[in-house]
Amino acid sequence: xxxxxxxxxxTRGVHPSLxxxxxxxxxxxxxxxxxxxxEQLQRASIRSDQTYLLYNGFAIYCFIGRQTDPxxxxxxxxxxxxTQIDKxxxxxxxxxxxxxxxxxxxxxxxINQIRY
Numbered sequence: 001x002x003x004x005x006x007x008x009x010x011t012r013g014v015h016p017s018l019x020x021x022x023x024x025x026x027x028x029x030x031x032x033x034x035x036x037x038x039e040q041l042q043r044a045s046i047r048s049d050q051t052y053l054l055y056n057g058f059a060i061y062c063f064i065g066r067q068t069d070p071x072x073x074x075x076x077x078x079x080x081x082x083t084q085i086d087k088x089x090x091x092x093x094x095x096x097x098x099x100x101x102x103x104x105x106x107x108x109x110x111i112n113q114i115r116y
Contacts, residue, residue, distance in 0.1 A: 022051040
């Protein structure tokens with residue numbers, strides 16, 4: 001049956017949040033007390049040299065630009081370039097050695113704050 005205006009609709013009013021998580025200063029300064037700045041969610045503002053977290057109220061997605069700094073690809077996905085990323089990698093695999101990286105620790109904590 002088609003939804004009648006006014007019925008509960010899980011997608012109405014969802015305004016996704018977009019965070020750049022690879023600005024150069026974030027390597028040292030990313031922490032779970034302060035989110036990275038929100039980016040404008042527009043096609044023209046998505047850069048191929050950045051990595052983003054997108055949260056739509058239901059799920060968290062990671063967008064990896066083709067020219068992202070290899071340091072972030074290695075740190076997050078444990079590979080050398082974006083063509084090697086396993087799209088089925090689990091969160092447990094990404095954060096397996098979270099205690100060995102201040103960047104991953106902060107990213108893990110930010111994701112958990114967004115999620116809950």
